[in-house]
Amino acid sequence: MQQATVAVLFGGRSSEHEISSATAGGVLGAIDRERYNVIPVGITRDGVFVLEKDDPARFRLDADKLPQVVDNGSRIIWPMPGGPRELRVQRANGSVESLGEVDVVLPILHGLHGEDGTVQGFLDILEIPYAGGGVLDSAICMDKHFMKIALEADGIPTAPGITVRRGRWNAEPGVVRGEVAELSYPVFVKPARAGSSVGVSKAHDESELAEAMAVAYAEDDKVLIERGIVGREIEVAVLEGRGSEPTRAS
The missing domain is CATH 3.40.50.20 (Rossmann fold)
Structure with a gap:
């Protein structure tokens, strides 16, 4: 061969x-x-x-x-x-x-x-x-922000969340805190464009939000804040088929 x-x-x-x-x-x-x-x-x-x-x-x-x-x-x-x-x-x-x-x-x-x-x-x-x-x-x-948009447009539910640019957080932190409170704690704060859990923090209440935002902004100027979801974590691998062969999922 x-x-x-x-x-x-x-x-x-x-x-x-x-x-x-x-x-x-x-x-x-x-x-x-x-x-x-x-x-x-x-x-x-x-x-x-x-x-x-x-x-x-x-x-x-x-x-x-x-x-x-x-x-x-x-x-x-x-x-x-x-x-x-x-x-x-x-x-x-x-x-x-x-x-x-x-x-x-x-x-x-x-x-x-x-x-x-x-x-x-x-x-x-x-x-x-x-x-x-x-x-x-x-x-x-x-980009987690655009990935959520793509998933939701296809009818796939995602965790409730908001995206906050660094400039907005600096300009109106009080408003952002209010929006996060509406999500209900705990929340996960993550850079929109990083992987391997780099820059990701769990804020259990408002007192932990500022530090979590600082950690995330160290990686990206766009941050995603999502409500914590309790459940099983399932990873699925998808392999495109060759030619006319069907796509396979694990």
Whole structure:
């Protein structure tokens, strides 16, 4: 069987850099190397694309020291649109070598500049296939405010909530507090465009609201406040079918 070449893209500029790196460690350890040739591409906190070592242990999740991508001097050279999907690397000494043609990219990125449609648009421009949602899907799903609008428009109930921009909170905190009280406590306060529970707090009463807002605004200038819902948490994976095959849900 001819091996397909998979570029695993991870790290990134968001506050979830370490979580992305740890996720990539799990992916690198799970890929069947008899079926796939793997190219680990890390993105540093400064947004530099580097060639990483194909070593899952280097990115294993360790509570004492979370993994991250560091600048090792290499630079990934992406292909031009319309031509061969050949990925190249410039080494720290200036030499350039081919890594082969990429069949698909796995964007194992969390947060902004990864889950929000930006890297998906980048790969679309380069005409390189990738796993996961496209630009619009990713952008809507990343923004909790617009995701709620999309779900409610399709008749899917969501937790009662309000979206508060930083400027409004600074200008009329009393009005916002009143609107939150109408939701009834406890409430969850979360940045609209962050993931992995980053910046999320539970405010049990009004005395905890200001601190929760400050934590959320440290991640985003748009904050979603939702009434706490008691119930089971159920995660569902959805995989689009190939060609005429139906979509599957777990």
